[in-house]
Amino acid sequence: MRAAVLQFPGSNGDYDALMALRSFPEISAQLIWHQESSLDTYDLILLPGGFSYGDYLRSGAIARFSPIMQAVRRAAEEGKWILGICNGFQILCEAGLLPGVLLRNRHLLFCAGEQIVRVETSNTPFTKTISPKSLLRLPIAHGEGCYFASKETLKELLTNDQVLLRYATAQGMTTSEANPNGSLENIAGICNKERNIFGLMPHPERAFEELLGSRDGRKIIESLLASLHGLIQ
């Protein structure tokens, strides 16, 4: 699998994502600067976390106009896989590639720590090999992660099974206590209707080896590799 990790001014999860992807022998991953205009040769495009353009105006609002985003849009239309982590998720929402928006955390605090999320569906290439209702331990680190969408958009998300991850307790309950930021319906990650674009607030790339406290982030990439294998067969 060929993967591109995009670099915007202010990205800070780019090297973590690169290292995580390169830990799989079957993935060749490269950094791509935001001024580039082509992503034709990649199967997976990863928008990493960080504070692109200082998060000026709104998180992700300015990065959305970077030249590379035209290529991301084209790749998305071609059905390539797009994975937006944290600030990457915010950029995808601002670009209209994912519905809704990420607001300031309800309690105004930056939340950082380990979080349990529940996988809601295996009907996407990103979660194909993860059983629904299984729990992942992933780090979170964000100040603007409170997912919000209009009633109509939320209804559409639920009808089309587009919610992939929800914040949950260790028992897998999606209570308000388990919700770190006030996110609508405990939503931690969603996909588009075509199911090839996935945005999430937690950081799977920071949960790639035991030393980091969890290896659960690998499951998302393993799922993509299995999906790619399925496509080739």
Added chain:
Amino acid sequence: MKARVTIMPQAAVLDPAGVATADALKHLGFEGVRSVRIGKSIELDLEHATEEELHQACRDLLSNPIMEDYHLEIFS
């Protein structure tokens, strides 16, 4: 030509900074505070622009219509 864009969170959108500020005002003794909403004001200095172009700038970049409303004032 100058323009000012005032951007406010929509009524249905929670504004935690506004809520925190309202609480702080109450602590200060301003008992009469019902609510506080915090937005932003953007001032533009322009060589030239049509009103429609400015509205487009407001919709496409300066505000996010999913969570915010904007009000555009143009001063010649």
